[in-house]
Amino acid sequence: ETGVTQTPRHLVMGMTNKKSLKCEQHLGHNAMYWYKQSAKKPLELMFVYSLEERVENNSVPSRFSPECPNSSHLFLHLHTLQPEDSALYLCASSRRADEKLFFGSGTQLSVL
Amino acid sequence: DQQVKQNSPSLSVQEGRISILNCDYTNSMFDYFLWYKKYPAEGPTFLISISSIKDKNEDGRFTVFLNKSAKHLSLHIVPSQPGDSAVYFCAASERSGGGADGLTFGKGTHLIIQP
Numbered sequence: 001e002t003g004v005t006q007t008p009r010h011l012v013m014g015m016t017n018k019k020s021l022k023c024e025q026h027l028g029h030n031a032m033y034w035y036k037q038s039a040k041k042p043l044e045l046m047f048v049y050s051l052e053e054r055v056e057n058n059s060v061p062s063r064f065s066p067e068c069p070n071s072s073h074l075f076l077h078l079h080t081l082q083p084e085d086s087a088l089y090l091c092a093s094s095r096r097a098d099e100k101l102f103f104g105s106g107t108q109l110s111v112l
Numbered sequence: 113d114q115q116v117k118q119n120s121p122s123l124s125v126q127e128g129r130i131s132i133l134n135c136d137y138t139n140s141m142f143d144y145f146l147w148y149k150k151y152p153a154e155g156p157t158f159l160i161s162i163s164s165i166k167d168k169n170e171d172g173r174f175t176v177f178l179n180k181s182a183k184h185l186s187l188h189i190v191p192s193q194p195g196d197s198a199v200y201f202c203a204a205s206e207r208s209g210g211g212a213d214g215l216t217f218g219k220g221t222h223l224i225i226q227p
Contacts, residue, residue, distance in 0.1 A: 042216075
């Protein structure tokens with residue numbers, strides 16, 4: 001248990017669906033992240049929130065929409081995804097944006 | 113363009129021997145390096161880190177070596193144990209730059225410890 005909880009663990013959705021991924025951290029950290037892990041590719045940073053403000057958006061398509069209502073919670077809203085968006089989506093947190101990350105177990109997403 | 117490279121997708125080592133995982137980077141602004149370990153169906157977990165002001169950091173069976181001139185780091189595990197079988201990710205960041213970019217990861221190396 002790393003102190004970072006992600007739900008759901010698995011998600012299957014159609015291309016026209018809207019769904020949300022949820023992340024919660026119980027570590028008192030100030031920075032939260034979304035990473036994407038596709039098969040045979042490195043972990044790709046999608047979004048960084050520091051003190052609830054988004055500080056990084058790595059040219060992620062608008063069909064992915066993050067939300068950070070407070071320092072403990074992070075959401076990733078998904079809308080009209082494509083099959084190539086199927087991947088493991090990992091949430092992480094850190095005490096500060098330049099410190100080591102603690103990861104959740106991830107959500108394995110399949111887009112049909 | 114990949115800034116952190118792990119050129120060996122997999123590595124097989126006999127139990128009790130030394131495992132050496134390698135990582136190269138291209139961004140000379142990176143000044144903080146980490147290794148993460150990942151089991152199937154779990155998120156990566158932090159293993160060990162090293163700052164660019166050091167060339168070695170040791171924690172139990174794990175030692176990370178940094179060669180800044182070669183832009184190369186390695187993780188040594190000795191002795192290797194069956195529970196070490198996992199995917200190992202190398203990661204780097206520009207801490208002195210505020211680190212708001214998060215960590216840049218390599219593709220990972222799948223370490224298999226054989227009995």
